[in-house]
Amino acid sequence: MKNIAVLGLGKVGTLAAELLHGSGFNVTGIDLAAPQNKLPFQVKSLDLRDATGVEAEFAAQDAVLSCLPYHLNARLAEIAHRAGIHYFDLTEDVPTTNRILELSKTARGLMAPQCGLAPGFIGIVGASLIEEFDDCRSCKMRVGALPQHPTGLMGYSFNWSPEGVVNEYLNDCEVIEEGTRKMVSAMEWFEDIYIDGVKLEAFTTSGGLGTMCDTYAGRVANLDYKTMRYPGHGKLMNFFFHELLMRERREEAGEILVNAKPPVNEDIVYVHAAAEGRIGGQLLRREFVRGYRPVEVAGRMRTAIAWTTAGSVVAIIEMVRDGKLPAQGFLKQEDVPLDAFLATPTGALYAA
Structure with a gap:
């Protein structure tokens, strides 16, 4: 896992993308409107309601992280599933998670929702x-x-x-x-x-x-x-x-x-x-x-909410890349070992 797209460049999404970039990933940030401030990774403007555009973008990625509102995630997870790439998000929405759980049964990559603070x-x-x-x-x-x-x-x-x-x-x-x-x-x-x-x-x-x-x-x-x-x-x-x-x-x-x-x-x-x-x-x-x-x-x-949310999902992505978590199926947060999480470059933030 090297190439990853981060969807939604609000405070949490931008920080997650910056942390992933600093951790050695080739990051593409995607938002409807490109941020005004200069970022150290590639940024694209894309309407995520455009299924054709999203499918073309996901085809060039190894993984995708959605930092978007929960109601957008099920459809994006379905596109990631068809592309055979890893999928991560921060959702707290139970129906969304249940849909992703169903997708994971035939997934070629890892389906990992709920990777933020709570759940996460x-x-x-x-x-x-x-x-x-x-x-x-x-x-x-x-x-x-x-x-x-x-x-x-x-x-x-x-x-x-x-x-x-x-x-x-x-x-x-x-x-x-x-x-x-x-x-x-x-x-x-x-x-x-x-x-x-x-x-x-x-x-x-x-x-x-x-x-x-x-x-x-x-x-x-x-x-x-x-x-x-x-x-x-x-x-x-x-x-x-x-x-x-x-x-x-x-x-x-x-x-x-x-x-x-x-x-x-x-x-x-x-x-x-x-x-x-x-x-x-x-x-x-x-x-x-x-x-x-x-x-x-x-x-x-x-802010505390930005780094505790972004840092959690980035630490999990680092663990998947480094072979410390499965690379296929469905990831439950309770299956993530706390000590290994805190030992990652980003997870170390929570050890203080």
Whole structure:
């Protein structure tokens, strides 16, 4: 794997392309409108709704990474499947992932969706904790991408795709509770969490577990994923989506929220994973807790959400190239060894 196309040159896509370029890949960045700033790799302007143009581009690639909104990914994965090349994306959307899983059964390359932060890195961390136990009774995974200096009642800024956030807040969530797989509503199961003295609330959101319920059914009695926010956020979002019925107008909801709470540069990504079980007959708890802030990557300061998302997928692509992960079929995030992930040039960013 040498030639890779990165689709979508927003903050995350541009950084992922720069990291791949720095890691030795021959990168082609593709967007509807070419970025104004000069980039160290080839950039092409292409309407990704043009199937003929996309097919011609994919024919020249060994792999493709989609950093586009989730609703575009299934069709792009189908084109990558026909071209016989590796496919990677950052989607949290469950139907999209299920479609890619079906494609993987006849794929000549690797089909690897959900390679971002959540799903993605959090699943790698959670799986590593589960594997420490002889008998794991629970694994709880939480992620929060937040402003460092929140203002207003919402305490939030939209540093991530509004489409993705709305999707996560409204779609049902799969969990394992007392050994039973079930679907529960988003923005429920509230709890308080403290990280470095900062009080946060956590509630269910969709997609964060990826394929983990499939993998750990019958092995882990309790498994769930929640998003972390500053206290009071979830109550306001429930009011906005359900009492004001904005759940029926998703696109407009995203526009309203971004207009009210635009992105900030000084953000923080909290990662909290905890597992409990028995080792040698003794009941124990293991945790992985981090607060990731903006850092300088590839010569420029990057927001925490940008580098934790882009870095995760790039580290996985590096592992596939180096033969540390399969080159065909479907990649589950829980099958990615955490130690090997952190040992990659890009994965090392998460070790701090």
